[in-house]
Amino acid sequence: MIGRIVRHELRSAWRDGRIRNVVVLTLALLAVAVIVGATNVRALQAQREEAAALERANWLEQGPKNPHAAAHFGQYAFKPISGLALFDRGVDRYLGSAVWLEAHRQNALVHRPADDAPAVQRFGELTAANILQAIGPLLALLLTFAAIAGERERGTLRLLVGQGVRPQALVLGKLVAAMLVLAPLLFVALLSAAALGGWAGLPRVGLLALGYGLYLGCFAALNLAISARARSSSAALVGSLALWVAAVVAVPRIASDIAAWAYPTPSEHDFFAQVARDIKQGINGHDPKDSRTEALKAGLLARYGVKTVEELPVNFAGVALQAGEEYGDRVYDRRYGELHAIHRRQADLRLALALLSPRLALQPLSAALCGTNLAAHREFAAAAEEHRRALVRRLNEDVAQHPGASPFEYLAGPELWRELGKLGQDDADPSPADLRGLAILAALFLLATSLALASARRLHVDP
Amino acid sequence: MxxxxxxxxxxxxxxxxxxxxxxxxxxxxxxxxxxxxxxxxxxxxxxxxxxxxxxxxxxxxxxxxxxxxxxxxxxLAYIPEQVHLYPHLSGAENLEYFAGLGGSAVSGPEVAALLERVGLPAAAHHRRSGEYSKGMRQKVGLALAVAKRAxxxxxxxxxxxxxxxxxxxxxxxxxxxxxxxxxxxxxxxxxxxxxxxxxxxxxxxxxxxxxxxxxxxxxxxxxxxxxxxxxxxxxxxxxx
Amino acid sequence: MRPSLLRSQLRLLLREPTLRLGALVLLLCFGYALARGRAWALADAEQLARVQHDVDAAVAQKREEVADVEAGRVRAEERPFAGSPLDYKVAAALPPGPLAALATGQRDLAASVAEVSLWGRSDTVLTRQSLADPEQLQAGTFDAAFVVVYLLPLLVIGLTFDLLAGERERGTLRLVLSQPISPAGFLLAKFAARLVVLVVLLGLFGVAAAVALGTAVTVALLAWLAVAAVYALFWSALAFAVNTRGRSSTANAMTLAGAWVSLVLLLPAAINTVVEQALPLPSRMVLVGELRAAENRAAAWIHDHPELTGDDAFAWARGYYRVQRTIEEETAPRFAAFAAQLEARTELVRASSWVSPPVLVHEALSELAGTGPARHTAFGAQVLAFVDSLRGEMAPRLYAGRRLTAGEYDALPRFTFVEEGPAQVAVRLVPPLGLLVVTSAGLLLWGVLRLRRGEPPVSGPQVG
Missing domain, CATH: 3.40.50.300 (P-loop containing nucleotide triphosphate hydrolases)
Structure with missing residues (x-):
């Protein structure tokens, strides 16, 4: 019976010019978005390669200098862009793209694409993900808002139920039919994205399809529930539209707003001022830098059994630099750790609020699978930081190994620069994505479907 | 005429x-x-x-x-087959509203007298017209015709x-x-x-x-x- | 239109459950946005004050170091760098406008404070190492401007999509039109009643905002509300025109929802895409590489010219400063091209806002709140000009090796942001907003003519 209902619904959807137009329009939008996305991603990848090559040359050609001066010159690392970013840019635009790896400082990434974009960007971007997230549910709405209420108004519902069609079967059939109409959109968008991205992320594309399918299914089922209970198809339309506005437009904003309210992010001024204080006065505030250096000196003199710094077999400046570096690392680990914990709590709160809007579950999931979320960004930042620490350690060691009359008299050359490699994490496999959103979407879908079935059980056949 | x-x-x-x-x-x-x-x-x-x-x-x-x-x-007054009133307004409010549209404003006591004349029970004057029967709604329609001296x-x-x-x-x-x-x-x-x-x-x-x-x-x-x-x-x- | 007609329509409208619910939701949204905006603006102002304080304290400490040497409390050899022109620092801040709580605008993204000194280069003065939660930035804040640009049209649509069709579908239209009243007059009265309610709601919000922000009802606030009212007028007029087509209320709702999605979601995103594709920016990453290459060259050059650095205590500072200037000179054309492209983008967006009311209104609301792109651009330009003037003052001292005296510290330049005159803002905003009013009037006129032309719309689309 359900099969027959599904076939009938598909035929009606196909004959409905309005639905056909919107499907075609959405497909066209998706095509534009995917092509533009692919062009952008290719351009960004090329630019990044150019910049990385330029930067490598800069590092190698810096001429003879003291290794610590070289550590201050430092290296720049440029964040790679994932292939699937053409489907979903995630929050990538609002994250920096380059980081300066220098002595003493764990810098945050700078040059967010959003910094240079006009204010109109705040209205959102034309990416395939955004289209599916915002317009997809509208399409689901078009397919389902009149599904039950319309049949009731036309009197065909009475006829159907009179002929022994179970209302639950009717609702399920209409749900399946709506999903079948929406499925091609998903597959076209995702497969073209996968193809343009070089098929590398096919398993992830599968998970994306699942996530987006559940997301659209939630809307279809909820609209059916509304349609089953509404007085008229006009009332069902208004109800479904209100749901769409709330779930797609309003709640995601309120949720991020509430998250930022509950767990405020420190300003960069406060954050870096705190770091500077920690380094100067000690993490606990009672261990100033000068006394740390004194203690280090005393320990070193005792270890080598000498009286003065000049008698040491190592360059004390190098040792002190490295010790300072390591203390700084501890400070940064702690303060960045706190910052990341705040971001994590914000994300968790938003995810908890996904009960009010499936988009809050889908957005992070989609960005995670496309490698354009904060976690992917942080992974790069962590790799860059690891590289920075190794780089600076090696340079400090080189200073320490060259004792001399004055601490920074020694100059190193291209051999050392060449020895210090560049950051290589391009071919690293992406780490497993956070799939909590998928579980939440599945739960929401089941909830929405049971809601629709419950409404069907208490169906009024007459207007 | x-x-x-x-x-x-x-x-x-x-x-x-x-x-x-x-x-x-x-x-x-x-x-x-x-x-x-x-x-x-x-x-x-x-x-x-x-x-x-x-x-x-x-x-x-x-x-x-x-x-x-x-x-x-x-x-000219017109009473359609179904006199549809605003269901969330009372009969009196509907009468006042429709009469006002044509510029023949009627005051509270006049409204009561008009509805009285067409035989709408006084208890119903201030009830939501959504609960009225067809006959009652028609009476409001007639009262409107009287009100505008059609x-x-x-x-x-x-x-x-x-x-x-x-x-x-x-x-x-x-x-x-x-x-x-x-x-x-x-x-x-x-x-x-x-x-x-x-x-x-x-x-x-x-x-x-x-x-x-x-x-x-x-x-x-x-x-x-x-x-x-x-x-x-x-x-x-x-x-x- | 007779006042009694408007009065009766107002009375009818006020009894409508949709209005009560919609108005309540809108006022709640406004209330939340206002509360959040106020807290956010206060925190923002505090933050600026803190930066200002920290920078001033750091400079005061430097001044004390100089004063100590001058007073002979500390020997000059112990503080070889005291009074270095490189140490003078100013926090250049863009003060939040009095209405900043109403629109976040660019303020959560663009720098609103910069620490200006002889350190660094012009290209890095306003570069932020932002720690902000990117998802918050992407989602955008739930500010009053959002409520106006996104949610207000939805209330308008909710109140007007069945302006005519609702009366027809409920069956009241026949009785209405059997009264001596024209369909256009009747519909205009209903339209006007809705507009009055919307203006009253905006007025209520205005009063609440004035109270919450502790300002009087200023010209800026009135202008802000007027822009919102013009936007509401546009959407009401659009809904009015759609109603006169005589379709069913379901069809009207779909048409208007489609218009909302197209104008508020799709068109701005499309403008964004067009701007980025038509006017691509030079790559920031490649620019970094070029800057660093220039740095290598400049460092080698200064290494070969020891006479430019000298050999006193400021030798290193002089060398550093000269290197930075050389890098700037060498890369200036690149940054000029970048800035030109940014300017072209701004122009293109401004041109496109003539056809996109939400973009226009969003920009106008943030400009009037003092958080708009133009004010931030002006701030950036003024900071760079200030950096130049500071360098003009300090570089000769650095080159000559002249230390700052304690007295001089107090007389050094400070940054004050010069606001754009209201006339300039008006020149930018009034013409496109005027077009919006004209468009609205045109839509109304079109609708009225349509109603006048045909038979009264008592029987809906299928006449017979």
């Missing part, structure tokens, strides 16, 4: 009304009978200016409706769906308005009510008036027989 002069209305190929000649004088009830699609509602719509005639004219109180769309309605009244199937008692009450009210000099044009399928209420009766078929007569013309004759015969004859002529 109400006069149709060669009134014709075509919708594409279909001739809904073909050269209707008709007059309703003050204090007279004119009943239009005829099968569905005969042109009764079109006639009403043309008098109301809801549709523009293809040819001919509709006159209300000496005003050509087509050229005095607003002015003509000052003298000199002509158009009734579209006023008694369909009313129980005999409500139907009787309604006729009494219409009669009393007639006695004050109002001209009434009523389209109906209710032969009994037509016979009871009408001064004159017109039978329409396929956009034409096929029979017209005063209540005296019928004398002892059975209206149902006259009606069926003329409708049948008109259908035969049309087929030929």
């Amino acid at each position: 109400l006069r149709a002069e060669g009134l014709t209305k075509r919708y594409g190929e279909v001739e809904a009304l073909a050269g209707l000649e008709l007059e309703v004088r003050p204090g007279e009830v004119y009943c239009l009978l005829g099968p569905n699609g005969a042109g009764k509602s079109t006639t009403m719509n043309l008098f109301l200016g809801f549709a523009a005639p293809t040819a001919g004219r509709a006159w209300v109180c000496g005003l050509d409706v087509q050229h005095h769309l607003i002015e003509s309605k000052r003298h 000199r002509a009244l158009l009734l579209d199937e006023p008694t369909s769906g009313l129980d005999p008692r409500a139907s009787f009450e309604f006729s009494r009210l219409v009669r009393s308005m007639c006695d004050e000099g109002v001209a009434v044009l009523m389209a109906t399928h209710d032969l009994f009510r037509a016979r009871d209420l009408a001064n004159r009766i017109g039978i329409m078929s396929a956009g034409r008036l096929v029979w017209e007569g005063g209540s005296g013309d019928l004398a002892g004759e059975d209206l149902e027989r006259v009606y069926l015969e003329h409708v049948r004859r008109a259908a035969e002529e049309a087929a030929a």
